[in-house]
Amino acid sequence: MVKKYKLENAVLASPTSLFLLAILGFPVILSLTYGFSETSFETLRSPEFSGLQNFRDVTADKTFWQAAWFSLRFGTITAVLECALGLALAVYLAPLIQKHSWVVAILIIPMIVAPAMMGLMYRLILNEFAGPIPYYLYSWIGSSPAFLSPKNVFTTVILAETLQWTPFAFLLFLTAYQSIPQEIREAATVDGTRPWRLFWKIEFPLMLPTLFVAVFIRFIDGFRVFDNIYTLVGSGPGGSTTSMSIYIFETFLRRGEIGKSMAAAILLFVSAFVVLSVAQWLLRRASR
Amino acid sequence: MKLTAKLLGVTALSSLLTGAVHAEVTVLGWPGGPEETALRAAAEMYNARAEVADDDKVELLFTSRDGFFDKLQVDLAAGSTAFDANLLATYSIGKYAPFLEPIPLSDEAGAVFGDTVLKTMQFEGAQYGVPTDLSLHFLYYRTDLIDALMADDAAKAKYTEIAQEHLGEALAPKSPEDWSWLDFVANALYFSQSVNPDSPTRYGTVIQAKNLLFNMMVFHSWPRSYGADWMDADGNITVDSEAYRTALSMANKLFELGATPPDSTSYEYAEANAAYSSGQVAAMVQWNAAANDLTGAQPDTGTFAPPSGPEGRFTHIHGLGLGLNAAATNKDGAIAFLQWLSTEEAAIAYAKAGGAPGLASATAAKLADDRPDLVQSGDYASTYGFVMNGGTSANALSVYEAQAKEFTGFWAGTQDLDTALGNTTAAMTELLK
Amino acid sequence: MKRRIGPRWIVFIIAAFVMNFPVIATFATAFKGPREVNLNPSLWIEAPTLENFATVLTISDRLNVYDYLWNSLVAALIGAILPMIVAFPLAWPMVRRGYGRSILFPAIVNLRALPLIIFAIPIYLMYATVGLLDTRLGLGLILAIVNLPLTLMLLVNAIADLPLELEEAARMDGARTGRLLLRVVLPLCRPALITTFVFGFITAWNEFLFGLMLTTSDAVPMTVGASFFFATSGGGVQWGVAAAVMVIAALPPLLLGLIMYRRITGSMVAGAVKG
Numbered sequence: 001m002v003k004k005y006k007l008e009n010a011v012l013a014s015p016t017s018l019f020l021l022a023i024l025g026f027p028v029i030l031s032l033t034y035g036f037s038e039t040s041f042e043t044l045r046s047p048e049f050s051g052l053q054n055f056r057d058v059t060a061d062k063t064f065w066q067a068a069w070f071s072l073r074f075g076t077i078t079a080v081l082e083c084a085l086g087l088a089l090a091v092y093l094a095p096l097i098q099k100h101s102w103v104v105a106i107l108i109i110p111m112i113v114a115p116a117m118m119g120l121m122y123r124l125i126l127n128e129f130a131g132p133i134p135y136y137l138y139s140w141i142g143s144s145p146a147f148l149s150p151k152n153v154f155t156t157v158i159l160a161e162t163l164q165w166t167p168f169a170f171l172l173f174l175t176a177y178q179s180i181p182q183e184i185r186e187a188a189t190v191d192g193t194r195p196w197r198l199f200w201k202i203e204f205p206l207m208l209p210t211l212f213v214a215v216f217i218r219f220i221d222g223f224r225v226f227d228n229i230y231t232l233v234g235s236g237p238g239g240s241t242t243s244m245s246i247y248i249f250e251t252f253l254r255r256g257e258i259g260k261s262m263a264a265a266i267l268l269f270v271s272a273f274v275v276l277s278v279a280q281w282l283l284r285r286a287s288r
Numbered sequence: 289m290k291l292t293a294k295l296l297g298v299t300a301l302s303s304l305l306t307g308a309v310h311a312e313v314t315v316l317g318w319p320g321g322p323e324e325t326a327l328r329a330a331a332e333m334y335n336a337r338a339e340v341a342d343d344d345k346v347e348l349l350f351t352s353r354d355g356f357f358d359k360l361q362v363d364l365a366a367g368s369t370a371f372d373a374n375l376l377a378t379y380s381i382g383k384y385a386p387f388l389e390p391i392p393l394s395d396e397a398g399a400v401f402g403d404t405v406l407k408t409m410q411f412e413g414a415q416y417g418v419p420t421d422l423s424l425h426f427l428y429y430r431t432d433l434i435d436a437l438m439a440d441d442a443a444k445a446k447y448t449e450i451a452q453e454h455l456g457e458a459l460a461p462k463s464p465e466d467w468s469w470l471d472f473v474a475n476a477l478y479f480s481q482s483v484n485p486d487s488p489t490r491y492g493t494v495i496q497a498k499n500l501l502f503n504m505m506v507f508h509s510w511p512r513s514y515g516a517d518w519m520d521a522d523g524n525i526t527v528d529s530e531a532y533r534t535a536l537s538m539a540n541k542l543f544e545l546g547a548t549p550p551d552s553t554s555y556e557y558a559e560a561n562a563a564y565s566s567g568q569v570a571a572m573v574q575w576n577a578a579a580n581d582l583t584g585a586q587p588d589t590g591t592f593a594p595p596s597g598p599e600g601r602f603t604h605i606h607g608l609g610l611g612l613n614a615a616a617t618n619k620d621g622a623i624a625f626l627q628w629l630s631t632e633e634a635a636i637a638y639a640k641a642g643g644a645p646g647l648a649s650a651t652a653a654k655l656a657d658d659r660p661d662l663v664q665s666g667d668y669a670s671t672y673g674f675v676m677n678g679g680t681s682a683n684a685l686s687v688y689e690a691q692a693k694e695f696t697g698f699w700a701g702t703q704d705l706d707t708a709l710g711n712t713t714a715a716m717t718e719l720l721k
Numbered sequence: 722m723k724r725r726i727g728p729r730w731i732v733f734i735i736a737a738f739v740m741n742f743p744v745i746a747t748f749a750t751a752f753k754g755p756r757e758v759n760l761n762p763s764l765w766i767e768a769p770t771l772e773n774f775a776t777v778l779t780i781s782d783r784l785n786v787y788d789y790l791w792n793s794l795v796a797a798l799i800g801a802i803l804p805m806i807v808a809f810p811l812a813w814p815m816v817r818r819g820y821g822r823s824i825l826f827p828a829i830v831n832l833r834a835l836p837l838i839i840f841a842i843p844i845y846l847m848y849a850t851v852g853l854l855d856t857r858l859g860l861g862l863i864l865a866i867v868n869l870p871l872t873l874m875l876l877v878n879a880i881a882d883l884p885l886e887l888e889e890a891a892r893m894d895g896a897r898t899g900r901l902l903l904r905v906v907l908p909l910c911r912p913a914l915i916t917t918f919v920f921g922f923i924t925a926w927n928e929f930l931f932g933l934m935l936t937t938s939d940a941v942p943m944t945v946g947a948s949f950f951f952a953t954s955g956g957g958v959q960w961g962v963a964a965a966v967m968v969i970a971a972l973p974p975l976l977l978g979l980i981m982y983r984r985i986t987g988s989m990v991a992g993a994v995k996g
Contacts, residue, residue, distance in 0.1 A: 005818055009814045015811070016829070023866055041364075041365040041383075042365075042386045093736075096726055102982075106741070107733075107740065108982060109741050109744060109978075114944055117947070120967070121967070127551075127559060128549055130758070131762055150700035150701055163739065234498060234499055238693075248836050254689055258842065265836065268836075269834075273827055273831050276830060276831055350949075351941075351949070352933070362934060366845045565759060
């Protein structure tokens with residue numbers, strides 16, 4: 001049975017395989033070569049094999065681990081915040097949306113704006129001298145927190161990311177919530193179950209798979225964050241907002257250590273692969 | 289009649305063909321500022337010259353400042369033929385030299401620009417570019433605030449009191465032209481509401497301290513006036529010196545005491561200018577290029593060279609220029625244009641159109657009516673200008689990067705001074721060996 | 722089931738205002754004159770003007786908004802449609818036969834977690850050789866790679882949601898796989914394809930780094946072109962003009978998103994939920 005389809009599956013997979021091969025085949029081979037070579041911009045065409053040296057350099061680099069730690073924290077916190085907010089909004093606003101569906105359109109605007117531009121927008125609106133937020137804070141309470149100072153910058157980028165991507169989680173939960181069969185709710189209501197209890201005992205468990213997926217997608221996107229942080233504060237005061245992507249980008253372009261940045265990217269890919277495979281395995285077990 | 293028609297046909301055909309092989313000279317310039325306007329004017333003038341063949345007409349290419357050097361790096365390294373000549377900066381010549389070719393300048397270039405300025409476009413003794421603009425730093429200060437301070441005895445006493453308390457010296461207010469860095473700091477503290485609640489401005493100064501290499505250039509005049517250098521004559525890295533320690537600690541005091549906006553560890557050029565323009569900052573050190581914007585927003589603005597230190601008064605200088613892409617498709621045409629750009633005629637046209645070339649005094653004198661500011665900046669550059677030892681080496685850009693990361697980390701409070709200087713020394717030893 | 726709507730309106734208004742604040746502020750800035758931008762940071766516009774938009778739309782010296790918009794449109798269309806064409810036939814055996822679930826699927830989805838910029842140099846070298854540099858097609862192909870992971874994920878989930886009976890019925894009638902895919906599965910996937918397209922188009926339109934690296938003059942996309950406007954006066958940012966250009970740059974994906982919001986809310990997400 002399995003064998004019978006082997007050829008057919010391969011044929012069906014061929015467009016994707018050929019496309020990937022054509023566009024990424026050469027780049028991947030070259031990147032792997034660079035990852036195991038001493039490479040700079042001058043020696044692009046003649047990389048010199050250096051074994052695992054780049055990997056040793058990367059793992060000995062304190063900044064690499066700081067970047068990994070930043071991305072891990074950033075991804076986790078934003079994923080949790082976005083999902084909590086998104087879930088609350090979706091459940092609370094669902095009756096409103098049932099009557100006026102255009103409400104959704106307004107709430108998803110942030111995720112349609114380019115993250116790079118969102119970063120630039122925040123650069124304007126948080127500016128102490130030209131931005132509306134400090135302006136209002138100064139005129140109402142006479143002072144304003146320094147949003148981008150070393151002390152606050154982490155919170156600021158977390159909030160900026162959360163506010164842009166909560167709509168994504170909100171959309172997921174809204175759909176899951178709306179697809180819960182109305183009969184289940186009605187049955188519960190007839191039994192006299194109160195709304196709060198209805199949510200925790202019946203609706204929430206039904207939305208658990210969605211929660212899992214939402215947290216996962218938002219974690220991945222948070223972990224690899226680049227555009228908005230980069231345009232807002234770059235690598236941050238004292239490198240405090242260096243995410244994994246920013247680390248690789250700066251090692252690559254700014255410091256010209258191509259081999260080292262490729263090694264970091266390879267490590268990232270492999271670890272992401274492992275995490276993703278485990279997550280999928282868990283998901284399949286859970287759904288069984 | 290027939291002959292004319294034939295000739296026309298041939299001409300049309302040949303122009304079609306030459307058009308197809310991309311014969312003009314493409315020049316990649318520094319986008320978005322007076323440099324662009326000036327280069328446009330110069331190119332127009334050049335293209336109008338009779339001896340310039342159609343195939344050698346100059347076409348300009350301007351992209352974005354955002355990521356400009358990153359993209360240029362990739363373009364050059366990959367052997368791009370999208371442009372024949374491209375922007376150069378003093379600190380990046382060493383990095384780009386492997387992908388460029390040295391160029392011959394016009395005979396009069398030496399007299400027009402002077403040796404100091406020509407040197408900003410040299411690497412290992414070879415001339416890689418024709419200088420177009422010279423960048424240095426000015427001290428910008430609010431004359432109205434200083435005048436008011438000088439006229440008020442109570443305020444003067446307060447100033448001295450603040451200096452005594454925070455700097456351990458009973459300094460009296462002075463004219464900014466006589467400032468040392470200590471006076472600069474005292475003034476910054478006096479005009480900060482966190483130190484002096486009666487201050488007319490919220491902050492005494494603004495230091496753009498985003499982790500960005502250009503911000504290090506603005507800072508460097510400070511340690512230099514205390515005798516700092518990157519390395520000594522034997523090539524030993526000397527960044528961990530009293531000079532750097534003093535300047536870094538003095539600047540840090542401004543961050544600690546709130547004399548520069550608390551956000552300023554995320555500021556670059558635009559934000560720092562916005563702060564000054566808003567009227568909430570009393571004095572700052574900034575690029576000469578900001579002169580128009582800043583005096584436009586605050587008309588009572590005086591400019592002078594940066595403050596002095598025990599070793600004298602200094603301003604970090606670097607030049608912008610244009611060099612020849614080694615992969616250029618029309619090298620001869622590009623060389624002809626660059627050569628013309630190094631003539632007096634071209635330099636004067638460039639300056640009149642708003643550029644800021646570093647000119648020798650004889651040439652600058654011819655522009656005294658149109659561009660008196662060029663006389664001022666040319667004067668500062670030749671009197672106070674410096675380039676760090678190693679500032680044009682292949683890895684100069686990366687050295688500034690490393691310093692930016694470590695020094696801003698110190699000001700941001702994420703590491704102490706010893707760690708910052710230790711890391712900088714290690715990085716620079718690796719980069720400048 | 723009586724539920725009060727009033728408080729929900731209030732929550733909605735607060736949420737919409739807070740999440741959209743940067744967009745609202747930028748919108749307001751775009752209508753302020755150059756003098757007002759510096760003096761009045763509030764949301765209130767004292768003297769609304771279209772000056773900034775006029776500036777953006779008429780600077781043709783070197784900044785041509787119409788070209789940028791056209792480049793973005795073409796590249797984003799390629800970047801959104803191509804991955805659907807190649808991924809659709811793969812998604813089906815992945816769902817129905819578990820094909821490639823252990824290696825191929827995670828590998829492709831993983832591309833989403835990777836900063837693709839690490840391929841910038843190799844792709845640049847390759848493009849320079851084959852003449853794709855600074856072309857809309859070249860940019861579109863890369864955007865297609867960027868979109869491939871999400872496209873595949875969405876299609877896999879959409880197909881997993883389809884009832885097996887229809888396919889079985891078609892099999893009974895003797896349909897071969899190609900016919901089955903085109904005549905039965907594809908039409909059923911239409912809602913998912915539309916959402917995938919909307920998402921792919923928005924993502925492709927909003928991409929910045931590859932646009933910056935791989936184009937010089939002929940194929941510059943809108944997001945990169947927008948950054949050209951940030952330094953139109955000696956390095957200082959003209960916030961009014963910058964805001965106007967951001968509004969223009971954000972408009973096409975925004976319109977698409979708003980027109981299609983029913984689609985986005987409906988099917989797509991139903992797909993993503995299954996992971």
